[in-house]
Amino acid sequence: MAPALTLRLQAFTRLSEDDRAAVAKISKTRRVVAPRRDLIREGEVPRYIHLILEGWACRYKTLPDGRRQIVAFFVPGDFCDLNVYILKAMDHSIGAISRLLVGDISRDDMDKLTADYPRVTQALWWESLVNSAIQREWTLNVGQRTAYERIAHLLVELYMRLNTVGLAQNGNCDFPLTQNDLADATGLTAVHVNRTLQELRRDKLIELDRRRLHIPDLDKLMDAAMFNPNYLHLDHEGRHLDSNH
Amino acid sequence: MAPALTLRLQAFTRLSEDDRAAVAKISKTRRVVAPRRDLIREGEVPRYIHLILEGWACRYKTLPDGRRQIVAFFVPGDFCDLNVYILKAMDHSIGAISRLLVGDISRDDMDKLTADYPRVTQALWWESLVNSAIQREWTLNVGQRTAYERIAHLLVELYMRLNTVGLAQNGNCDFPLTQNDLADATGLTAVHVNRTLQELRRDKLIELDRRRLHIPDLDKLMDAAMFNPNYLHLDHEGRHLDSNH
DNA sequence: CGTCTGGTTGATACGACTCAAATTTGGTGG
DNA sequence: CCACCAAATTTGAGTCGTATCAACCAGACG
Numbered sequence: 037m038a039p040a041l042t043l044r045l046q047a048f049t050r051l052s053e054d055d056r057a058a059v060a061k062i063s064k065t066r067r068v069v070a071p072r073r074d075l076i077r078e079g080e081v082p083r084y085i086h087l088i089l090e091g092w093a094c095r096y097k098t099l100p101d102g103r104r105q106i107v108a109f110f111v112p113g114d115f116c117d118l119n120v121y122i123l124k125a126m127d128h129s130i131g132a133i134s135r136l137l138v139g140d141i142s143r144d145d146m147d148k149l150t151a152d153y154p155r156v157t158q159a160l161w162w163e164s165l166v167n168s169a170i171q172r173e174w175t176l177n178v179g180q181r182t183a184y185e186r187i188a189h190l191l192v193e194l195y196m197r198l199n200t201v202g203l204a205q206n207g208n209c210d211f212p213l214t215q216n217d218l219a220d221a222t223g224l225t226a227v228h229v230n231r232t233l234q235e236l237r238r239d240k241l242i243e244l245d246r247r248r249l250h251i252p253d254l255d256k257l258m259d260a261a262m263f264n265p266n267y268l269h270l271d272h273e274g275r276h277l278d279s280n281h
Numbered sequence: 282m283a284p285a286l287t288l289r290l291q292a293f294t295r296l297s298e299d300d301r302a303a304v305a306k307i308s309k310t311r312r313v314v315a316p317r318r319d320l321i322r323e324g325e326v327p328r329y330i331h332l333i334l335e336g337w338a339c340r341y342k343t344l345p346d347g348r349r350q351i352v353a354f355f356v357p358g359d360f361c362d363l364n365v366y367i368l369k370a371m372d373h374s375i376g377a378i379s380r381l382l383v384g385d386i387s388r389d390d391m392d393k394l395t396a397d398y399p400r401v402t403q404a405l406w407w408e409s410l411v412n413s414a415i416q417r418e419w420t421l422n423v424g425q426r427t428a429y430e431r432i433a434h435l436l437v438e439l440y441m442r443l444n445t446v447g448l449a450q451n452g453n454c455d456f457p458l459t460q461n462d463l464a465d466a467t468g469l470t471a472v473h474v475n476r477t478l479q480e481l482r483r484d485k486l487i488e489l490d491r492r493r494l495h496i497p498d499l500d501k502l503m504d505a506a507m508f509n510p511n512y513l514h515l516d517h518e519g520r521h522l523d524s525n526h
Numbered sequence: 527c528g529t530c531t532g533g534t535t536g537a538t539a540c541g542a543c544t545c546a547a548a549t550t551t552g553g554t555g556g
Numbered sequence: 557c558c559a560c561c562a563a564a565t566t567t568g569a570g571t572c573g574t575a576t577c578a579a580c581c582a583g584a585c586g
Contacts, residue, residue, distance in 0.1 A: 078511075097421045099507050105421040122406050127414050127512040161367050169372050171416045176342045176350040178424040179468030183574070214532060223424030228574055230534060246583090262344050266323075267372040428542070459564065473542055475566060491551085 040113030040201040041087060045159040047200045047270050058153050062146070063087050063139025075116070075130040075138065082120040085146060086130065088112050090137035092212050096220065097128045106221035108171065109133075109194065109213075113201040118146075118164045134212040162269065169267040178223040181262070183232045186222045188261035191242060195251060196268060211249035236260075285358030285446040286332060290404040292445045292515050303398050307391070308332050308384025320361070320375040320383065327365040330391060331375065333357050335382035337457050341465065342373045351466040353416065354378070354439065354458075358446040363391075363409045379457040407514070414512040423468040426507070428477045431467045433506035436487060440496060441513060456494035481505075 038046075042059050045051060051059065066089060069075060075086055075093065088110045095108040095116065107128065110116055116130050121143050150157040170193070177186050194211075198204035215233065219226040236242045241257045243250040251257050258265075283291075287304050290296060296304065311334060314320060320331055320338065333355045340353040340361065352373065355361055361375050366388050395402040415438070422431050439456075443449035460478065464471040481487045486502045488495040496502050503510075 095417070097417065099421075099425060101507075103425040105424040107417045107420045117410075119406055119410060122403065123410055123514050124516050125511065125514075127514070128417060158367065161364055165362075165364060165368055168413055168416065171413065171420065172340070172342065172352045172373060175352045175416065175420050175423060176344075178420060179350040180344060180348040216532080225575055226533085227535090227576080231574095234534085262346075266370065269368050269370075269372070271369050460566095461564080470543055471565085472544080472567090475564095476542095479566085 038202075040089070040111075040203070042113075043201045044113035045156070045163065048159050048162040048272050049155060050272075051155060051159070055153055055156050058149055059156060062149055063089070063141050064145070066137055066139050069093075069132045069136040069138055071132055071134050071136075073132050075132065075136075076126055077129045078126050080126050082117065082123060082126055084140040084142060085118055085120065086116040087139040087141055088114050088116070088136060089139055091135050092133040093130055093136055094133055094217070094221070095128055095130050104220050105223065106217065107174065108167070109221070111194070111197055111201065112203060114167075115163065118160060133217065166267075166269050169269065173267045174221075183222070183224050183228055184235060185261050186224070187218060187229065187232050188236060188241065188257055189263055190218070190222060191249065191251070192254070192258050192261050192263045193268075195249070195254070196265065196270075200270065207251040207254060209249050210247060211244065212247050283447075285334070285356075285448070287358075288446045289358035290401070290408065293404050293407040293517050294400060295517075296400060296404070300398055300401050303394055304401060307394055308334070308386050309390070311382055311384050314338075314377045314381040314383055316377055316379050316381075318377050320377065320381075321371055322374045323371050325371050327362065327368060327371055329385040329387060330363055330365065331361040332384040332386055333359050333361070333381060334384055336380050337378040338375055338381055339378055339462070339466070340373055340375050349465050350468065351462065352419065353412070354466065356439070356442055356446065357448060359412075360408065363405060378462060411512075411514050414514065418512045428467070428469050428473055429480060430506050431469070432463060432474065432477050433481060433486065433502055434508055435463070435467060436494065436496070437499070437503050437506050437508045438513075440494070440499070441510065441515075445515065452496040452499060454494050455492060456489065457492050 038056070039060060041062075042051065042056050045059060069091075071091075076082065078097070090112055093110040093116065094106045095110070096104055096106045098104045110130075120126070150160065173189075173193070177189050181189060195204050195207075195209055198209045203209060213221075215229045216226045218224075218233075219229045222229065224232070233242070233244060237244070239260075240252060241260055243252070257263075283301070284305060286307075287296065287301050290304065314336075316336075321327065323342070335357055338355040338361065339351045340355070341349055341351045343349045355375075365371070395405065418438070422434050426434060440449050440452075440454055443454045448454060458466075460474045461471045463469075463478075464474045467474065469477070478487070478489060482489070484505075485497060486505055488497070502508075
């Protein structure tokens with residue numbers, strides 16, 4: 037199967053054989069990060085673009101008194117901050133959720149790729165714009181939705197993102213987040229997340245057990261979450277020809 | 282005085298005379314938008330990059346039942362979505378808060394600018410990364426801060442951004458937002474915003490009346506908000522040489 | 527088999543919401 | 557310049573969603 041990044045970029049545009057080969061070669065190094073370890077911390081100088089090859093990670097910010105907000109999740113095929121190296125210091129941290137396989141990409145390598153492959157450059161722009169769109173949707177999520185809608189929305193988003201990189205089918209996917217992670221991502225307490233998950237189970241919208249998620253009826257869950265997929269911008273031409281659904 | 286955009290980009294890097302001239306010429310057209318009108322709506326196809334020359338605008342998203350979240354404010358010198366034209370449809374709307382003067386920039390014009398002025402290109406990248414950082418901070422804001430901290434934080438952010446484009450000095454600035462706008466931006470109700478503003482006034486952290494904001498002691502307000510300015514990335518080399526403080 | 531992390535339950539508290547009405551402000555036309 | 561109206565702000569009373577605190581339970585693991 038094609039690597040996650042290729043699948044992800046092809047959600048935006050079709051890539052040629054050459055494009056795909058170039059994308060596959062972008063990350064020469066790969067390293068393992070243990071679960072719950074940080075890849076990089078707030079205040080540090082960003083040097084590489086991190087590409088998630090396997091596992092889940094998160095971007096988070098903390099307040100001086102310890103309150104913590106997860107502001108993004110990363111799944112395979114996601115970059116943590118394209119172009120961050122332009123900034124002088126990280127304003128947030130990136131932490132591993134599960135065991136990670138990460139590719140570190142240098143500025144030079146990225147510049148070379150974009151210089152030679154305009155279609156890939158476009159696709160990378162798209163990925164960066166989609167990440168911004170996701171961040172906006174999260175602001176809407178914590179700002180306006182109820183706990184029930186909020187968690188439902190997050191589950192649908194993650195499911196759909198995993199689906200585009202081939203890691204979710206038929207309503208099933210791995211789900212390594214703890215209720216604490218969900219709490220930090222939704223601005224709720226772990227206790228309330230627990231009770232809300234029970235409600236979602238009671239309503240037969242999800243089954244969640246032992247790090248596996250099952251969504252029996254995605255449309256019903258989307259309705260409950262008021263989920264509008266437009267912000268993921270998966271609407272490229274000829275998408276109806278794609279498989280993977 | 283230099284136009285807002287130039288001031289803003291120079292918060293990142295020093296620009297040459299040529300760079301500044303090129304930036305000043307980027308928007309050939311300019312049009313007026315009445316307060317409370319939309320520049321562009323969710324679902325529409327983005328064609329131009331909008332540059333705010335005068336006035337305040339906001340980016341917002343709505344849920345089917347009418348709940349509304351403002352996910353960003355724009356002040357003079359801000360772009361609404363650099364590079365959006367890559368996407369097929371808007372996933373949010375942009376609305377005028379006060380009377381706007383807007384520059385519409387075509388894709389071609391932007392491509393020409395970035396092709397010829399690498400320093401400007403860098404600066405535009407920076408501006409786009411800072412906007413993402415602001416969006417993340419907003420997620421933290423609505424997710425973790427109390428109403429009091431949340432409003433304080435927003436006021437500090439807006440003050441600092443206005444300051445970098447020369448529109449705020451000595452703790453004073455224009456402030457065209459209604460309490461309703463503040464509510465939609467912070468995920469609170471207008472009633473609660475009202476009571477919280479009264480608390481902030483009582484604590485002598487702000488004076489806010491007739492669309493003017495005065496912050497008697499910025500450091501005290503920043504403390505109350507747990508405001509850490511790192512996410513605005515204003516820390517370029519030689520910033521201590523700059524005036525405007 | 528003990529320890530630990532993650533999940534679950536119960537009781538109570540409080541921050542923010544809702545609804546409804548009054549008051550002030552700002553703009554507009556006569 | 558005043559009368560009028562709409563928009564924005566303010567106030568009060570009552571309610572509710574979510575937080576807090578404190579146990580307790582269940583697998584996973586060495």
